[in-house]
Amino acid sequence: MKKLLEFLGFVTVLQGVMGLVHEFADWNVGLVRRIGFLDGYEVYASVALLALGGALFAAAESRGSA
Numbered sequence: 001m002k003k004l005l006e007f008l009g010f011v012t013v014l015q016g017v018m019g020l021v022h023e024f025a026d027w028n029v030g031l032v033r034r035i036g037f038l039d040g041y042e043v044y045a046s047v048a049l050l051a052l053g054g055a056l057f058a059a060a061e062s063r064g065s066a
Contacts, residue, residue: 002063009056012049019046 018030023043030046032038038045 002060005056005060005063009053009060011053012056013053016046016049016053019043019049 015031019032019042021027022030022033023046032042032045032049035045
């Protein structure tokens, strides 16, 4: 379970970073830009993904070694 939480945390942090890169560097990367209902809220969604990734990493650490 710990490995799964770490993997999901990595993916969400990666998507959050790619969303911010897309907004500020105008590169066409990440999944946040492809979701239609987030138009205008991409930065907020990317920051939320970063926070979610941090929470998943914290949850993985609280699971202990496995």
